[in-house]
Amino acid sequence: MLTYLRxxxxxxxxxxxGRIGIQINSxxxxxxxxINQIIEKGNQAFNLSRLQDALQQYQRALKLSQSGSxxxxxxxxxxNLGNVYSLLSQNAQATEHYEASLAIFREIGDRQGEAQxxxxxxxxxxxxxxxxxxxxxxxxxxxIFREIGDRQGEAxxxxNLGNVYSxxxxxxxxxxxYFEDSLTISREIGDRLGEANSLHNLGGIYSSLNQYSQAIxxxxxxxxxxxEIGDRQGExxxxxNLGNVYLSLNQYSQAIxxxxxxxxxxxxIANRMGxxxxxxNLGxxxxxxxQYSQAIxxxxASLAIFREIGDRQGEATxxxNLGxxxSNLNQNSQSLQYNQQAxxxxxxxNAPDGLWRSWGSLFYTLQKLSHTESAIFAGKxxxxxxxxxxxxxxGLGKNQQDSFLKDKTQVYHDLAALLIxxxxxxxxxxxxxxxxxxxxxxxxQRDSHEDVRLINAxxxxxxxDIAAELDQFxxxxxxxxxxxxxxxxxxxxxxxxxxxxxxIKKELEQVESGFFKLLSTAQDxxxxxxxxxxxxxxxxxxxxxxxxxxxxxxxxxxxxxxxxGDRLYLLLTTAQGQLARSSPISAVELGKLVSDFRNILMxxxxxxxxxxxxxxxxxxxxxxPLENDLQQIKPKNLMWALDGVLRYVPMAVLxxxxxxxxxxxxxxxxxxxxxSKWREARVDAWRAVGMGVSLAHxxxxxxxxxxxxLKSIIRQNNKEQTGVLPGxxxxxxxxxxxxxxxxxxxxxxxxxxxxxxxxxxxxxSSASELLLGDGNRLNLDEFRQQKAFELRNVDLLTLSACDxxxxxxxxxxxxxxxxxxxxxxxxxxxxxxxxxVEDESTALLMRQLYQLRSGNKPMSMAEALRxxxxxxxxxxxxxxxxxxxxxxxxxxxxxxxxxx
Numbered sequence: 001m002l003t004y005l006r007x008x009x010x011x012x013x014x015x016x017x018g019r020i021g022i023q024i025n026s027x028x029x030x031x032x033x034x035i036n037q038i039i040e041k042g043n044q045a046f047n048l049s050r051l052q053d054a055l056q057q058y059q060r061a062l063k064l065s066q067s068g069s070x071x072x073x074x075x076x077x078x079x080n081l082g083n084v085y086s087l088l089s090q091n092a093q094a095t096e097h098y099e100a101s102l103a104i105f106r107e108i109g110d111r112q113g114e115a116q117x118x119x120x121x122x123x124x125x126x127x128x129x130x131x132x133x134x135x136x137x138x139x140x141x142x143x144i145f146r147e148i149g150d151r152q153g154e155a156x157x158x159x160n161l162g163n164v165y166s167x168x169x170x171x172x173x174x175x176x177x178y179f180e181d182s183l184t185i186s187r188e189i190g191d192r193l194g195e196a197n198s199l200h201n202l203g204g205i206y207s208s209l210n211q212y213s214q215a216i217x218x219x220x221x222x223x224x225x226x227x228e229i230g231d232r233q234g235e236x237x238x239x240x241n242l243g244n245v246y247l248s249l250n251q252y253s254q255a256i257x258x259x260x261x262x263x264x265x266x267x268x269i270a271n272r273m274g275x276x277x278x279x280x281n282l283g284x285x286x287x288x289x290x291q292y293s294q295a296i297x298x299x300x301a302s303l304a305i306f307r308e309i310g311d312r313q314g315e316a317t318x319x320x321n322l323g324x325x326x327s328n329l330n331q332n333s334q335s336l337q338y339n340q341q342a343x344x345x346x347x348x349x350n351a352p353d354g355l356w357r358s359w360g361s362l363f364y365t366l367q368k369l370s371h372t373e374s375a376i377f378a379g380k381x382x383x384x385x386x387x388x389x390x391x392x393x394x395g396l397g398k399n400q401q402d403s404f405l406k407d408k409t410q411v412y413h414d415l416a417a418l419l420i421x422x423x424x425x426x427x428x429x430x431x432x433x434x435x436x437x438x439x440x441x442x443x444x445q446r447d448s449h450e451d452v453r454l455i456n457a458x459x460x461x462x463x464x465d466i467a468a469e470l471d472q473f474x475x476x477x478x479x480x481x482x483x484x485x486x487x488x489x490x491x492x493x494x495x496x497x498x499x500x501x502x503x504i505k506k507e508l509e510q511v512e513s514g515f516f517k518l519l520s521t522a523q524d525x526x527x528x529x530x531x532x533x534x535x536x537x538x539x540x541x542x543x544x545x546x547x548x549x550x551x552x553x554x555x556x557x558x559x560x561x562x563x564x565g566d567r568l569y570l571l572l573t574t575a576q577g578q579l580a581r582s583s584p585i586s587a588v589e590l591g592k593l594v595s596d597f598r599n600i601l602m603x604x605x606x607x608x609x610x611x612x613x614x615x616x617x618x619x620x621x622x623x624x625p626l627e628n629d630l631q632q633i634k635p636k637n638l639m640w641a642l643d644g645v646l647r648y649v650p651m652a653v654l655x656x657x658x659x660x661x662x663x664x665x666x667x668x669x670x671x672x673x674x675x676s677k678w679r680e681a682r683v684d685a686w687r688a689v690g691m692g693v694s695l696a697h698x699x700x701x702x703x704x705x706x707x708x709x710l711k712s713i714i715r716q717n718n719k720e721q722t723g724v725l726p727g728x729x730x731x732x733x734x735x736x737x738x739x740x741x742x743x744x745x746x747x748x749x750x751x752x753x754x755x756x757x758x759x760x761x762x763x764x765s766s767a768s769e770l771l772l773g774d775g776n777r778l779n780l781d782e783f784r785q786q787k788a789f790e791l792r793n794v795d796l797l798t799l800s801a802c803d804x805x806x807x808x809x810x811x812x813x814x815x816x817x818x819x820x821x822x823x824x825x826x827x828x829x830x831x832x833x834x835x836x837v838e839d840e841s842t843a844l845l846m847r848q849l850y851q852l853r854s855g856n857k858p859m860s861m862a863e864a865l866r867x868x869x870x871x872x873x874x875x876x877x878x879x880x881x882x883x884x885x886x887x888x889x890x891x892x893x894x895x896x897x898x899x900x
Contacts, residue, residue, distance in 0.1 A: 049269030373526035462529030709843030735773025
C-alpha cells in the first residue's frame with residue numbers, strides 16, 4: 001500500500017491479497033519447474049521493490065505460459081504483472097492485465113483468483129478517482145472471499161473499502177468500521193502485513209480528524225511491523241504520514257526528516273505516486289516555513305509526476321497548493337489560475353474534501369482580488385459542500401466530530417464576515433445559524449430526520465443562475481471524464497477508439513474553457529444583478545416571526561455575534577430591520593479575555609475590582625459598538641445569539657464602569673428551537689411540580705438546601721404559607737422515573753422545577769444524565785426518544801442544579817444544547833446555570849424569581865430573573881451573615897428560548 005497526505009488528508013493505493021508466489025503444479029515437470037523458478041525470481045524482486053526486474057520475470061513467465069496454453073499460470077502472470085504496473089502508477093496497463101487475469105480465472109473456475117483480480121481492479125479505479133466503480137469491485141470481491149473462506153482476502157477487501165470511504169468520500173465512520181474489522185481478522189490469522197496496513201489506515205483516519213497523538217501511535221506501530229517483516233512500501237508510507245502529522249503539529253524539523261527519508265525510499269523502489277506525494281508534502285513544510293521558492297519547486301515537481309501517471313486527485317492538490325503559495329506572495333492572478341484549474345479537476349472527480357478546499361481557496365483568492373460578489377458565491381459553495389460531508393459523518397463520536405471541524409469552521413465565519421461587510425446581514429445570519437444548528441445536533445444527537453445539515457446556504461437569484469450553469473458543466477465534465485477513462489483502459493485501442501479519444505480531449509478542453517469563462521465573468525454578472533437584490537430575498541419566516549411577535553411587542557432587540565480571525569461582528573436586529581457593527585479584537589485575543597474573565601468570575605472570593613475590569617473590557621467589545629443604537633432604540637430586553645467562546649460569558653456581568661448590564665436590561669439567550677414558541681404564558685394558570693435530590697449518591701454530592709428551596713417555591717396545600725406557587729413536591733426517593741413521567745403528562749403542571757445534578761457529556765447521549773432522587777439516572781437518549789418525556793405542557797423548565805448547561809469541555813455549543821433539546825420536546829423556556837452554584841443562594845434566587853413572576857404586577861420571565869438577580873446583587877436578599885453580592889452567586893443563571 002502506498003500512502004501519502006494531501007493537505008492533511010490520507011491517500012492510499014492499496015495492493016493486497018496478491019497471488020505472488022503461487023506455485024503451479026498442473027504443468028508437465030520440466031516446464032513447470034522452469035516457470036516456477038521464473039515466478040520465484042519475480043517474487044523476490046517484487047518483495048525487494050525491484051519492480052523492473054519483477055516485470056521482466058513475470059513477462060517471461062507469461063510468454064511461456066501462453067506458448068503451452070497453461071491457463072492457470074497465464075492468469076497468475078497477468079495478475080502479478082497488474083500488481084507491478086499498479087505500483088508503477090501505470091494504471092491503464094494495470095487495468096488491462098487485471099482484466100485479462102479475471103477473464104481466465106472465471107473461465108477455469110478459480111474463485112480466489114477472481115476475487116483478487118476484482119479487488120485490485122477496485123484499487124486502480126480508486127487511483128483514477130472512479131470511486132463508485134471502486135466500491136462496487138471491492139464489495140464484489142468481499143462477497144467471494146467470504147464465500148470461499150479466504151480470511152486474508154476478506155481483510156484486504158475491507159481495508160480497500162475503508163480507503164475509498166475515508167480518502168475519496170470523507171465518510172469516516174464507515175471507514176473506521178472497515179479498518180477495524182480488517183485489523184481484527186489480520187490479527188486472528190497472524191497476518192502481520194495486513195495488521196500493519198490496517199493500523200496505518202486507522203492512523204490516517206485520526207490524522208484526517210486532527211487527532212494527532214492517536215495517529216502517531218498507529219503509524220509508529222505500523223512502521224515497526226513493516227520494518228520487522230521487511231515491507232519497504234509500508235515503511236515509506238508510514239514515514240511519509242508521520243512527516244505530515246509532525247507538520248500539523250508545527251514540528252517542522254521532524255516533518256522534513258521523515259519526508260526526506262520517505263522520498264529517498266520511494267525513489268529507490270521506483271514508487272512514482274509516492275514520490276510525487278512526498279514532494280508535495282515537503283512543499284507543504286516549506287510553505288509553512290514561508291520558504292516559498294522551495295515550496296514552489298517541490299509542488300511543481302509533484303505536479304509533473306501526478307500528471308505523468310494520471311493521478312487527477314494528486315494533480316488537483318498540487319495545483320491548489322501552488323495557488324496558495326502565489327496567494328501568499330500576493331501574486332493573485334497566478335493564484336487564481338491555479339485555483340480554477342484545481343477546482344475543475346475536483347468537480348470532475350467529485351472528491352468532497354478536495355472540492356470544499358478548492359472552493360475555499362478560490363473564496364480567499366477572490367477576496368484578495370476584491371471580487372467580492374464571486375468570492376461570496378465561492379464561499380457558499382465551500383460551506384454547502386462541507387454540509388454534505390458532515391451528513392456523511394453522523395456516526396462519528398463527538399471528539400471526532402469536533403476534531404474534524406477544527407480546520408473547517410473558519411470558512412463559515414469568514415463568509416459570514418464578508419456578507420456582513422457587504423450589508424447582506426440576513427445571509428450572514430443564515431450561514432451562522434446553520435453552523436450553530438449543527439453544533440446543537442452534535443451535542444444532543446437528534447434523530448437524523450431533524451438534522452439541519454440538510455440545509456444549505458441560500459443563493460440570490462443571480463447566484464442561482466450561476467449555480468445552475470455550474471451544475472451543467474459539472475455533469476458534462478463528469479460524463480466526458482468517465483467515457484475517456486473507459487476507452488483508455490481498453491486492452492485493444494483501434495482507429496475508431498483513438499479518434500473518439502481525440503474528440504473527447506477536444507470536448508473536455510472546450511467544456512473547461514467554458515467553465516473558466518463562467519468563473520471569470522461571475523463577478524461582473526453578480527455585481528450587476530445584486531444591485532437589484534433586496535434584503536427581503538433572505539428574510540426567513542423565523543426572522544419575520546421574531547420581529548413581529550417579540551421585538552415589536554416587547555421592546556426587545558436581537559443581537560447576534562460572529563467571531564472571525566481579526567474582528568468581532570455584532571448584528572443588531574430590531575422590529576424594523578438590521579444593522580451591523582464590529583470591534584477590532586481577534587479570535588485569539590477574545591478567547592484569552594473570556595478565559596481570564598471566567599477564571600475570576602467562578603471564584604466567589606475573587607477581587608471584585610479585578611472582575612469589573614475584565615467585565616468592562618468585554619463590555620467595550622460587545623456593547624460599546626452598539627451603545628448609540630441602543631440609546632436611540634431604548635429596548636428593555638436584549639436577546640443574544642452568541643458565537644463560540646462568548647457562550648461561556650454570562651451577559652449579565654458585562655459592566656460599563658457604573659453598573660452591570662443586568663441592571664439595565666432583561667437578558668436571554670436565543671435558541672432556534674424557540675421560533676414557534678413565542679407566546680406569553682398564563683401566570684394565573686401556573687401550577688408547579690418541584691422535584692429534587694438532597695442526599696449524596698455515588699459520583700454526586702449532597703444538596704442539603706434543596707428541601708427548603710422546593711418548600712419556598714411550592715405550597716402543596718392551603719395551610720402552607722411559604723410556597724409561592726401551588727403544586728407538588730417529590731423529594732429524594734419520591735423523585736423517580738415513574739413520578740417524573742406522571743407529572744409531565746398532566747396538562748395543569750406548567751412549571752417543572754428540578755433541583756438535582758445534571759451532567760452533560762457533549763455528543764454522548766447515553767452518558768449525559770440527570771440524577772433522580774432514588775439514585776437512578778435518566779440519560780438524554782431516553783429523554784429524547786421516549787414519548788413519556790414530551791414537555792408540551794411546560795411553560796418553564798428550571799434546572800436548579802450543578803453543571804446543568806455546560807459540559808466538562810467544549811467549544812461553546814454545549815451551553816445551549818440541552819435547552820434546544822428540551823424545547824424540541826415541547827418546553828417553551830428553559831432556565832439553567834453556566835457553572836456549579838451554591839445551593840443556598842440558588843434557593844433564595846429561585847424563590848424570588850417565582851414570587852416576582854406570579855405577583856400582582858405582570859412581568860416576563862426574563863424580567864423576573866433580572867430583578868431576582870438584582871436582589872442578590874444589591875444585598876436585598878441574603879441569608880444571615882451570608883452575602884451574595886458577588887456575581888458568582890447570581891450571574892450563572894440564564895434564560896433560554898421563550899422568555900416572555
